[in-house]
Amino acid sequence: MARFLLINGPNLNLLGKREPEIYGSTTLGEVEASLIEQAARHGHTLDCFQSNAEYELVERIQQASEERLAGIVINPAALGHSSIALRDALLATGVPFIEIHISNIFARETFRHHTYLSDVASGVIVGFGVRGYELALSAAIENASQ
Ligand code: CA2
Numbered sequence: 001m002a003r004f005l006l007i008n009g010p011n012l013n014l015l016g017k018r019e020p021e022i023y024g025s026t027t028l029g030e031v032e033a034s035l036i037e038q039a040a041r042h043g044h045t046l047d048c049f050q051s052n053a054e055y056e057l058v059e060r061i062q063q064a065s066e067e068r069l070a071g072i073v074i075n076p077a078a079l080g081h082s083s084i085a086l087r088d089a090l091l092a093t094g095v096p097f098i099e100i101h102i103s104n105i106f107a108r109e110t111f112r113h114h115t116y117l118s119d120v121a122s123g124v125i126v127g128f129g130v131r132g133y134e135l136a137l138s139a140a141i142e143n144a145s146q
Contacts, residue, residue: 001043002070002144004137005095006035008050009057009077009086015102015130023102026130035073035137042141044070054079054086061089071122071140072097073133080115087116096143100136101126 008028016027032048039046049060057079064072072095079086080099090097097117104127105112118124123139125132 001045002141003067004039004044004046004140004144005060005064005067005069005072006032006046006048006133006137007057007060007072007074007076008048009075009079010052010054012075012077013050013052024129031130031133035133038134038137039141044141046137054083058085058089061086061093064095065093069093069095070144071095073100073136073140074098074117075100075102075133076115076117080117081112082116084116087120090117091120096122096140098122098136098140099124100132102129102132103127 012028015023015031016025028050036046036048051057051060074097076083076086076099099115099117099121106126122143125136128135
């Protein structure tokens with residue numbers, strides 16, 4: 001049994017409630033429940049955390065160092081494009097992570113084309129809608145068993 005962590009950044013609590021044309025109509029609660037089930041089917045556990053505050057995300061990631069996690073799946077939302085603090089926190093934990101974006105950030109404004117996490121992530125999944133979370137967890141589980 002391994003333990004995984006799902007982290008979602010600012011405004012993703014609005015998932016399924018606003019801008020469905022970009023982010024779809026599935027709520028964050030539904031995504032989390034489905035991923036918890038997915039982890040359980042493989043005999044693993046998944047903790048979920050969302051915050052609109054950068055410092056809370058950094059603190060949750062720091063806590064991960066003491067939790068013997070097998071992997072982190074993170075949608076940093078807009079902080080991916082701006083936060084060196086999130087990058088530093090993820091690197092400091094030493095836990096492998098997969099970055100996911102619901103929308104295709106490369107088909108959007110140029111300021112979304114770069115993220116501070118991509119080059120240090122185990123992998124990046126973009127543009128598959130909320131299904132990207134499932135793909136990311138699946139990859140994290142597979143990576144952990146290698
Ligand atoms: O596509 C993604 O997953 C993003 O990480 C979403 C971020 C955006 O800043 C990134 O460039 C790409 C925005 C999250 C906002 O989430 C909302 C969800 C539903 C309704 C309104 C906002």
